[in-house]
Amino acid sequence: MSEPYDFQKIEDKWRDFWQENGFFEPDLSKTQDKMYYLNMFPYPSGEMHVGHGRNWLIGDAFSRYLLMNGYNVLNPMGYDAFGLPAENAAIDRGIHPKEWTYKNIESFREQFRQWGVVFDWRRELATCDPLYYRWNQWLFIQLHKKGLAYRKESQVNWCPGCDTVLANEQVVDGACERCHSEVTKKDLTQWFFKITEYAQELLDDLDSLQHWPERVKLMQRNWIGRSEGASIHFPIDGSEDAIEVFTTRPDTIYGATFMVLAPEHPLVEKLTTAEHRDEVKAYLREVSAESDVQRQLTERKKTGKFIGSYCVNPVTGQKIPIWIADYVLMGYGTGAIMAVPGHDQRDFDFARAFGLSIVPVIQPDGESLDGKTMAEAYLGEGVMVNSGEFDGQPAGKGTIRKFIQLLEKKTVGKGEINFRLRDWLISRQRYWGTPIPMIHCEACGAVPVPEDQLPVLLPDVDFLGKKGLAEIPEFYEVDCPKCGSSARRDTDTMDTFVDSSWYFLRYLSSQNKDKIFDSDLVNAWLPVDQYIGGIEHAILHLLYARFITKAMRDMGLINFGEPFTRLFTQGMITHEAYRCKEHGWIPPGDVQDGKTCPQGGETLLTELAKMSKSKKNTISPTEIIDKYGTDTERLYTLFMGPPEKEIQWNDEGVRGGYRFLNRVWALVQKYEDIITAAPNTAIETDKLNQRDKQLWHMVNAKIESVTRDFKAFHFNTSVAAIMELSNELSAYLATCENGKHELNKTLLKKTVETMILLLSPITPFVTEELWRSLGHDGAILQEKWPVADKGALQRDETNIVIQVNGKLRDQMLVPTAVATDKAELEKLALEKVQSRLGGKAVRKVIVVPGKLVNLVV
Numbered sequence: 106m107s108e109p110y111d112f113q114k115i116e117d118k119w120r121d122f123w124q125e126n127g128f129f130e131p132d133l134s135k136t137q138d139k140m141y142y143l144n145m146f147p148y149p150s151g152e153m154h155v156g157h158g159r160n161w162l163i164g165d166a167f168s169r170y171l172l173m174n175g176y177n178v179l180n181p182m183g184y185d186a187f188g189l190p191a192e193n194a195a196i197d198r199g200i201h202p203k204e205w206t207y208k209n210i211e212s213f214r215e216q217f218r219q220w221g222v223v224f225d226w227r228r229e230l231a232t233c234d235p236l237y238y239r240w241n242q243w244l245f246i247q248l249h250k251k252g253l254a255y256r257k258e259s260q261v262n263w264c265p266g267c268d269t270v271l272a273n274e275q276v277v278d279g280a281c282e283r284c285h286s287e288v289t290k291k292d293l294t295q296w297f298f299k300i301t302e303y304a305q306e307l308l309d310d311l312d313s314l315q316h317w318p319e320r321v322k323l324m325q326r327n328w329i330g331r332s333e334g335a336s337i338h339f340p341i342d343g344s345e346d347a348i349e350v351f352t353t354r355p356d357t358i359y360g361a362t363f364m365v366l367a368p369e370h371p372l373v374e375k376l377t378t379a380e381h382r383d384e385v386k387a388y389l390r391e392v393s394a395e396s397d398v399q400r401q402l403t404e405r406k407k408t409g410k411f412i413g414s415y416c417v418n419p420v421t422g423q424k425i426p427i428w429i430a431d432y433v434l435m436g437y438g439t440g441a442i443m444a445v446p447g448h449d450q451r452d453f454d455f456a457r458a459f460g461l462s463i464v465p466v467i468q469p470d471g472e473s474l475d476g477k478t479m480a481e482a483y484l485g486e487g488v489m490v491n492s493g494e495f496d497g498q499p500a501g502k503g504t505i506r507k508f509i510q511l512l513e514k515k516t517v518g519k520g521e522i523n524f525r526l527r528d529w530l531i532s533r534q535r536y537w538g539t540p541i542p543m544i545h546c547e548a549c550g551a552v553p554v555p556e557d558q559l560p561v562l563l564p565d566v567d568f569l570g571k572k573g574l575a576e577i578p579e580f581y582e583v584d585c586p587k588c589g590s591s592a593r594r595d596t597d598t599m600d601t602f603v604d605s606s607w608y609f610l611r612y613l614s615s616q617n618k619d620k621i622f623d624s625d626l627v628n629a630w631l632p633v634d635q636y637i638g639g640i641e642h643a644i645l646h647l648l649y650a651r652f653i654t655k656a657m658r659d660m661g662l663i664n665f666g667e668p669f670t671r672l673f674t675q676g677m678i679t680h681e682a683y684r685c686k687e688h689g690w691i692p693p694g695d696v697q698d699g700k701t702c703p704q705g706g707e708t709l710l711t712e713l714a715k716m717s718k719s720k721k722n723t724i725s726p727t728e729i730i731d732k733y734g735t736d737t738e739r740l741y742t743l744f745m746g747p748p749e750k751e752i753q754w755n756d757e758g759v760r761g762g763y764r765f766l767n768r769v770w771a772l773v774q775k776y777e778d779i780i781t782a783a784p785n786t787a788i789e790t791d792k793l794n795q796r797d798k799q800l801w802h803m804v805n806a807k808i809e810s811v812t813r814d815f816k817a818f819h820f821n822t823s824v825a826a827i828m829e830l831s832n833e834l835s836a837y838l839a840t841c842e843n844g845k846h847e848l849n850k851t852l853l854k855k856t857v858e859t860m861i862l863l864l865s866p867i868t869p870f871v872t873e874e875l876w877r878s879l880g881h882d883g884a885i886l887q888e889k890w891p892v893a894d895k896g897a898l899q900r901d902e903t904n905i906v907i908q909v910n911g912k913l914r915d916q917m918l919v920p921t922a923v924a925t926d927k928a929e930l931e932k933l934a935l936e937k938v939q940s941r942l943g944g945k946a947v948r949k950v951i952v953v954p955g956k957l958v959n960l961v962v
Contacts, residue, residue, distance in 0.1 A: 107774030110767050112734030116870045120218060123869070128886045129168065129223045131177045133613065136629045140176040142168055143609055145638030145646070146183045149209035150190050153216045154723035155738065155754065156678040156716035162742050163675060163820065164637060165222040169866035170815045173890040179630060181612040182217070182224035184210050186233035188601040189267050192537040193284075202537040206233055216726060221735055221869050230615045232604035233537070237611065239560035240621040241603060242542040244653075246553045247660055249543075253299045254531075256543075256551060260369050260435060261530060263291035268573070269534045270295060275645070279399055290369070290393055295532040296541060296597060300652045304329055304524040306666075307651055316671035318749075324643040330525025335509050337518035339364060339443065341376065342415040342424050348372065351438045351523050354448070355508040356500060358420050359492040360466035361443035362456070364427045365409070367435040368392045376427060378413030385410050385429065392431045400431040407432065407455045418443075419517035420493075430455060436527060446482065447474070453482035466492045467500045529649065531600040534573045536563065538598025546585035546592040555586050561594070574598065605646050606653040609633055609668060621662070628664050636669040639677070647672075673818055676751040678742075682714040682722040690721040713753060724754060733763040736868035740766065743820035743867055766871055769831060769864070773857060773875050776838075780857055781880040783850035790897045797849050798902070799918050800837045803830060804856050805897040811863050812890070820867065827863050834860070859891050906957040907934045914938055927952040934958035 123129065131139075144164045147157070168180045186206050195202035210231060217224070230237050248254040262271040266286030270293065275282050300307075308329045311322045334353035341347060348364060366373055368389050377385045388410045392400070399405070409430030418425055432451055433442055446456035447465035456463050463476030467487045474483055474490075489495045489504060498504050512518030532541070540561045542554040554561055564580040574580050574596040585592040613630055614623040638646075647669075654668040683691040685702040695703045702709055716723045729738045741762040746752035773780070788801055807830045814823040834856050841848040858879065865872040865885045876885050903924035907915040915938055923929050931950045942962055949961040 107771065107777075110770040110871070112736060112766075112871070115874045116221075116735050119870050119873050120221065122873070122884070123221075123223045123886065124226065126884070128172065128884070129178070129180060130225050130227060131179045133179070133626055133630065135177050138176050139179070139630060139634075140171050141179045141630050141632075141634045142171065143180070143612075143633050143636050145636070145642060146185050146605070146608060147213065148185045148188065148190065149206055149213050150194070151209055151718065152212050153726065154716050155726050155729060155742065156680075156723065158220060158726060158738065159678055159742050159748065160637065160639075160675055161217065161220060161222045162739050163748055163818065165220070166739070166743060166820060166866040167635075167815070167818070168223075169869065169886060170890065172886050173862070173866070173888060175889070179612070180224055181228040181615075182226065183228075183230040183608055183612065183615075184213070184232065185601060185605050185608075186210070186231040187238075187538045187598075187604055189269065189284075189533075189535060189537070192535055193267070195537075203233065206231075206537075219726065219730060219735060220739070228612045228615045230608065230611060232539075232601070232608065235560045235562055236616070236618065237608075238539040238604070240611070241539040241599060242554070242559050242561060243556060243621060244607065245542055245599070245603075246556065248298060248656060249553060251656070251660065253302060253656055254296060255299065256294060256296050258292060258294045259297075259530070260290050260292050261295055262288045263293075264288055267535070270530060270532055293532075295530055296543075296595075298529040298531055298603075298652070300529045300649070301524060301526055303652050303655050304331070304526050305522075306655060307526075307648065310651070310667060314667065314669075314672070317669075318640075318672065318674055321640065321643040321647065321672060321674065325648055328526060328644045328648065332523045332525070334505075334521060334523065335512055335518050336439075336521040337419065337443065337512060339416040339419060339425075341372075341427075342417055346372065346375075348416055348427070348441050349439050350441050350443050351521060352443060354445070354505070355512060355518065356489070356492075356495070356504045357445040357448050357466050358418065358443065358508065359495075360445040360447045360464045361418055361425065362446060362462040362464055363425050363444045364416050365430045365433045365442050365444050365452075365455070366412075366427060367433040367440040368429045368431060369435040370429070370440045373412065373429055376412055376414040381411065381413040385412055388429065395431060400434065405432075407451075407458045409455060409459065411459075419515065420511070426461070428455075428459075437525065438523065447476060447479070448482050448484060450482045450484070453479075464491055466490060529600075529602075529652075531603055532597040533600055534575070534596075535598060536573055538601060539604065540574065540580075541595040541597050541599060543595040544583055544585060544592045545595060546588060546590060548590060549585055549587045549592075551595075552585060552587045552592075558586075602645055602649050606649045607657070609636075609650070610657075610663070624662055627662075631663070632665055632667055633669045635671045635673065637673045637675060640674040643674075673749070675748050676746075677715045678745075678752055678754050679713045680716050680722045680724065680754045682712050682720040683709045684712075684720075685709055690719070692721045716754075729759060733759060734766075734870070736766055736871045737763045740824065740868050744824040746821055748818055748820060765828060765831070766868065768835075769860070770871065770875070772831070772835065772838075773861075773878065776853060776857070777878055779848075779850055780854045783854040785854065786851055788852060788855055788894070788897070790894065793849070793852070794846075795902070795918065795920075796837065796840065796846050797852055798897075800833060800856060801852060801894075801897050802900060803833045804859055805893040808859060808863065808891045808893040809898065812893075815866070823863075824867060827860060827867075830856075830860055830863075861885075862888060862891050903955055905930060905934070905955075907938055908957060908959040909938065909942070910961060911959060914941065925954040927954060930954070930958050934960065 144160055168178050171178045191202045191206050195205045245254055262276050264271050264281040264286050266281060266284040271281060276288050280287055308331055311325060332353050334351060335355035336349060336351050338347040338349055409428045411426055411428050414427045415424040416427055444452040446452040446463040448467060465474040465476055465483060466489060468474040468490050469487045487500055489498045489500055509520040542561050544552045546552055564577050566577055581594040581596050583592055583594045610622045610627050613626040650668050655666050657663050658666050681693050683693060683696050685691055685707050687707050688702055688704045691702060700709060714720055714722060726738060741759045745758055793801060807826045810826045811823045840846040861872045861875050873885055901921050902918045903921050905917050905919055917933060917937055930952050945962040947960050947962050951959040
């Protein structure tokens with residue numbers, strides 16, 4: 106009598122087996138067939154849910170597949186452990202962020218263990234460990250020596266909810282990406298990394314990343330934002346100063362009828378005349394409360410103020426008024442634009458709102474435009490008008506080059522390449538981060554902490570009530586290392602994206618106390634062969650990691666310029682989220698009818714959303730594992746859909762996966778004795794009968810398709826193929842049991858063992874148990890991945906579809922020679938489905954040779 110599928114017993118037996126036996130601990134001295142596989146390391150923010158599992162289960166399945174294919178696989182683990190969420194969570198709970206963080210790390214370790222996800226734990230790191238952030242500080246100092254880390258006063262994005270500065274990339278739709286507070290502007294002296302030094306190389310090298318998603322590369326191209334145009338100087342009337350603008354259309358300068366400065370432009374205060382000062386100050390206060398996103402909305406009513414001064418169009422010689430307006434941002438270009446309302450819709454709307462002159466300088470061939478009657482800006486191609494010597498010439502690149510030559514001849518401008526990319530602001534005003542290793546001395550200026558005094562440790566203080574290092578005198582009161590006088594330690598901490606910009610290099614020697622990493626090992630094993638993470642990191646983490654890699658190359662630390670050879674971006678798992686206007690978010694498990702609030706009966710608002718604690722729509726892995734087992738969660742997570750796509754969690758899909766594993770278990774248990782006793786000899790395809798050939802062909806076809814799909818991360822179709830093989834095997838065994846066919850025991854053995862091997866990276870617990878039950882002493886990970894028999898894939902048979910009254914009822918494999926014989930096909934089809942006709946008479950048979958037989962009854 107076969108044993109039932111006791112997943113808890115099986116999984117408890119094998120849970121620590123792979124780690125204890127070192128299967129995931131590569132020998133780094135052997136680089137032949139090496140594979141550095143890496144998931145983006147997690148932020149230990151609490152307990153994981155099934156949505157988190159997708160990333161790690163993909164990685165574990167792929168690593169197991171690689172091991173069975175003979176690769177020397179490096180798959181390490183670490184934690185992106187600094188940052189505001191941990192600090193805020195610690196404040197809410199009345200504990201230190203270090204305590205909160207390491208508690209979560211321990212929770213993550215246990216969850217990985219439950220999932221059967223194994224890493225090379227010898228290389229584990231956490232960015233909040235002084236052994237790691239010491240080298241963060243060392244890297245900062247090297248960048249400072251190279252002029253790539255600098256300090257300046259700047260207007261920055263300020264999050265009032267987090268009490269800290271945000272980089273431009275961390276502001277999403279005008280709000281903080283973390284706490285969603287509306288972001289404001291603030292003037293502060295901050296540290297920056299000079300990523301703009303590498304703008305062109307970052308852009309050019311995207312072309313070399315052939316195994317990156319085009320979507321990610323496009324997002325980076327747009328963020329870097331290369332523009333070709335001209336820098337033009339507009340003299341200020343009555344002053345020696347000039348306003349510099351950058352424009353991609355210098356050919357429209359004859360149509361520049363006014364100048365617009367960003368309200369934050371440094372010349373605003375100087376150029377505002379006395380009679381306009383009060384209204385300009387009031388407008389500046391009004392704009393300071395607006396986000397950049399609000400200011401850029403095209404449908405927004407145009408606002409602005411004339412500041413009383415004029416500048417001179419350097420080509421026409423005409424005076425044009427200087428305005429300030431919220432639609433011009435200081436962070437883009439020079440913070441000033443030459444307004445050409447005839448050919449820019451925002452400038453057009455502004456000119457109409459304030460009665461400013463509109464002069465068209467490009468018009469469609471054969472038509473005439475009048476600035477007084479134009480309904481909108483003209484954005485099309487055409488010929489130049491109102492443009493002096495250029496009248497009648499076609500507008501476009503050729504004319505733009507001529508205008509640049511004119512500007513250079515007049516020494517009022519020059520051709521220039523501009524980038525949207527801005528330097529990376531890395532200063533943060535909170536406690537839980539890497540302290541910036543600089544000391545400020547009145548005599549010596551900013552002085553790096555001597556390298557032999559690193560790390561600058563976070564002070565071990567009673568954390569409650571502290572919002573940053575600036576509130577801890579015992580931390581910042583120091584002597585200058587250069588002159589010995591009293592000085593002040595920098596009280597900012599680094600953006601956590603600094604921590605994650607190079608961690609993948611540290612894994613190779615994560616415990617090294619003497620240097621940032623072993624360069625020989627890093628050069629032998631990197632770039633990372635396969636990197637996996639969410640699309641949300643396309644601009645932030647991935648761009649910063651590329652920059653730091655190039656900077657380290659130029660320091661001589663490494664010999665490559667791109668960190669990741671292949672990139673795969675997995676989609677999120679979504680789940681229903683229910684919100685009551687009265688009671689807030691309601692856990693889906695509490696909603697019985699899917700419509701009404703269980704607390705008050707109100708109608709619920711429903712949305713399909715990413716799993717998150719805030720929306721209470723997460724599902725605990727423990728809930729699934731306790732009821733169905735780890736293998737079921739793994740199987741369903743990888744089967745639920747293409748891994749690069751967003752997909753909805755479905756409880757019925759989980760149950761379906763569980764039923765499938767039960768069927769596989771029962772089948773192997775039933776035939777265990779026959780399989781173990783069967784000879785382990787090679788299958789000779791040409792000696793098989795027709796039914797055996799059909800099964801053996803499918804076995805090899807599925808080996809081929811599953812292998813192909815594993816390589817492409819198409820785990821969902823891999824699972825589907827294994828399920829099809831299981832169904833075919835069951836059908837084969839049914840024909841043997843009812844006496845229609847003699848069981849080929851060797852074929853059964855090969856089929857079952859192949860199915861177990863193919864399934865093992867996805868469901869390692871149950872397959873390890875089944876493998877041992879069939880008499881194997883070694884672990885599955887010591888077995889070679891199945892290889893298809895090419896001979897078995899060559900078919901001298903044709904598949905014929907059998908229909909009854911036009912509906913598919915069965916299929917049959919026939920010798921190719923028979924596939925064109927109508928009479929034989931009719932005979933075979935009738936034999937195959939006669940028992941299912943229910944005594945109905947066959948009135949007509951339609952045969953399409955080589956394709957189908959349709960019985961009309």
